[in-house]
Amino acid sequence: MRHGGCGGRLTRETPPRGPELQKQAISRIGAGGDAESTPEELLIELAIETKGLTKRYSNGIVAIDNLDLHVRKGEVYGFLGPNGAGKTTTMRILVGLMRPSSGTATVVGTVPGHGLVQVGSLVEAPAFYPYLSARDNLKALTRYAGVPGSRIETVLAEVDLTDRAHDRYSSFSLGMKQRLGVAAALLKDPQLLILDEPSNGLDPQGIVEMRDLVRNLGKGERTVLLSSHQLAEVEQICDRVGVILRGKMVAEGTVAELRGQTGLALMAEPEQAAGEALVRLLGPEAVRLDAGAFRLDVPPGRAAEINRALVTSGIDVSELRPAARSLEDVFLQLTGDPVATAEVTSGPVHPATPAGGSPT
């Protein structure tokens, strides 16, 4: 458990939640429907837009449920959710591999599957000939796709496989195979790149390489839709993030917007007396103790009032500042689902920077 310390008396394990909270969160960060769009938002050009996208598989599983996704032109968009949340299903629909049960999707201004020249994707495991070299595999694809052969060396360089281009596909590591898959997706020099968990299964080094690659690919005009269950991965390379859980979009916005600046972080002594005073002042719902520091779920503007109240009660306040929540905290608050949060891990995205909050 991540939030311990003061016991049930002071705090609930997780903040209040439910449909109401989720709705607030979505509207707060501007992912609501047309009715809530400001004129400014309507002017933003979207590379991908879905409205009420729903997919029910023949076995009855509703994999995505009324999903509204807004990917802006030129951005790197992180599509974040635990395993089984519906990411692959959504992406299959976006690239035209599958039809939705209901709802609509617009991809580079047209229906999925029609703008294929402008869309490159790595959604299903790419099919390469194991006994052909990387270069010959790409050659076969250019012929099939009617792409000039001159693109081959360019994309090999882009994914850093030039030196290994003459080696057989079967001799490649998983990371190299994935990078070749990205190279294939780049052959058409697409304006939109859709990548479904390209880091999945890679070792830490492979994850770092893939992350740097995606970051580079997203520079300039190109739009990238990247799915992941690695918080740290999307946090570090994405302009905006959509969080999906059990087929539903629970939040959409920039990493900074999702994190928010709500709440205060407080250190005070003695801890027990401070906790009791805080609960009296703010109510038990608003007070959590996390690794020796209080997290107060109140507007940061109340800092002076809280400080005064504590000092008056004879409590020493050593630190009081606006709290920035980790994306992991945000996920927990939005979904209220510790299981999902555990699956959406910080992961070994960069061995040197355990970013994205503490592991559970």
Ligand SMILES: Nc1ncnc2c1ncn2[C@@H]1O[C@H](COP(=O)(O)OP(=O)(O)O)[C@@H](O)[C@H]1O
């Ligand atoms: N072909 C399929 N037939 C039936 N159910 C499926 C199929 N593909 C995925 N599902 C189910 O749909 C849900 C979403 O899966 P998926 O889109 O693969 O999620 P994610 O990519 O986020 O892990 C899961 O419950 C999964 O078991």
Ligand SMILES: [Mg+2]
């Ligand atoms: Mg998937």
